[in-house]
């Protein structure tokens with residue numbers, strides 16, 4: 001019985017109406033990445049960074065998961081522990097689609113934490129009217145729970161274990177440019193997995209891909225998942 005590991009990127013949420021990084025021309029919703037996605041950017045202008053993530057958070061709540069997110073949830077229901085999902089996305093759409101075995105390696109728009117005492121909060125729990133939300137335990141500034149450039153992604157140990165154990169590694173909607181995630185396909189392949197990419201364009205790490213399916217994930221993933229469920 002095969003073990004499946006999936007890695008998703010911004011492309012899987014494109015059909016839900018969230019712009020990918022690539023098609024924003026290197027900007028993130030018209031902002032320079034270093035201004036809104038780095039610890040230095042936050043230190044310089046926390047108010048601007050918070051305004052940006054509040055907008056992203058509200059945008060993520062205003063869109064819906066698409067057929068690709070739901071197909072992955074369906075596969076998980078079908079094969080249980082033989083399914084694991086790593087996502088680089090912070091929009092929470094996999095969880096809203098019902099997926100349980102999800103590792104949000106770049107954090108989540110739905111959470112924040114205290115920059116001093118590290119207390120963690122859900123966005124619903126805090127005062128989003130405040131320019132810079134404050135920790136109610138120690139009074140310091142809260143920050144979005146997003147892994148910014150220069151920070152270490154979450155779950156790297158668990159991810160490595162999954163990469164070593166999986167039989168099939170499927171990469172969906174990611175350009176293969178941002179490390180360490182872009183290197184996962186190489187690790188999986190070195191440990192013997194069959195590697196598949198489902199993407200609109202050729203990803204940059206194409207040389208480590210055994211099988212490439214070009215197209216939109218909302219159309220291709222449901223078909224691919226049906227095939228897996230039929231074959232076991």
Ligand code: OAD
Pocket residue numbers: 008009010011012014015020021022023037088089106147148149172173174175176177178198199200201202203215216217218
């Ligand atoms: P990118 O924007 O770099 O790449 C999105 C990929 O999805 C591209 O290769 C597109 O061709 C493809 N794509 C677009 N629409 C698609 C669709 N409907 N179906 C299938 N594929 C489609 O996004 P990521 O690779 O996710 O990091 O970016 C990786 C990381 O860079 C992000 O997690 C973020 C960013 O800086 C952090 O926030 C830390």
Ligand code: ZN
Pocket residue numbers: 114115116117118119135136137138139140
């Ligand atoms: Zn605190």
